[in-house]
């Protein structure tokens with residue numbers, strides 16, 4: 473059975489882009505793959521975090537995974553920082569990764585340009601991500617398009633290590649659905665929906681109240697035309713809403729254009745709001761039941777023990793190949 477793995481950062485409540493770009497893909501694949509999903513809490517601390525808030529967000533994210541439909545019986549669910557081998561492996565990979573490669577990563581350039589006082593963790597972040605992926609001989613990595621470059625770097629690091637030390641890592645592939653790999657901000661559809669967006673009206677969070685979600689979708693930026701046609705270049709707002717509708721309903725873009733050919737933007741937005749609220753209300757019902765149950769701890773203990781066992785084998789193999797032994 474092929475293995476898939478993905479992680480999300482516990483920085484604030486996840487949004488519809490995270491759900492569509494990553495969680496939904498994992499749910500759609502969980503019956504056919506050996507599936508691993510984790511909370512990337514060590515990635516979160518590459519930028520400053522409030523300790524109490526971070527700890528709360530870790531637990532909330534795990535509850536949200538399961539509420540969204542990640543089945544604990546079909547997935548190995550764990551917290552990155554509970555497995556020390558991720559950082560140990562990461563160091564050995566860092567020593568086989570070039571500064572130039574890391575400094576050219578788009579996300580690094582973007583984030584470091586916004587704050588001159590960035591940490592070195594922000595630079596080495598993609599190597600920790602490579603370690604997350606390579607420790608488990610992952611075949612496919614379901615991610616949104618913004619993480620594709622990091623998975624490509626992971627491939628380069630794996631191939632380089634294999635060439636230097638002999639076959640050690642499986643070379644993974646990024647996995648992205650055609651539709652919805654990049655959900656855009658509702659107010660500014662030229663930029664991706666992002667947790668750090670300044671205007672919260674553009675971001676739909678999975679714990680937003682239904683009526684707030686409706687308001688955000690009804691006031692989404694569109695254009696001065698009236699026809700519901702998919703054209704990301706000239707009609708980014710309406711195309712984004714089509715992407716959201718398509719991802720949630722699994723309808724093709726063509727079928728959506730057909731279905732709404734006689735409708736105006738307002739009517740289409742109402743439909744998008746209805747399917748989104750339907751989805752999110754169901755998630756929220758399950759989430760609030762789960763949040764305070766012991767079930768989460770049992771799942772996480774199992775995930776921690778299993779992943780430590782697997783990653784330790786890879787770590788020992790790397791040490792031996794590099795020459796780190798008596």
Ligand code: TYM
Nearest residue numbers: 478479480481489490493494512615616653654655664665
């Ligand atoms: P993070 O937490 O920024 O995002 C989690 C996932 O959501 C996707 N995503 C989006 N997809 C579509 N539209 C959007 N607007 C949107 N915004 C975010 C991201 O592509 C991602 O798949 N570095 C990763 C976490 C990570 C990881 C890993 C992922 C750490 N180690 C190993 C895969 C494998 C991150 O910060 O994702």
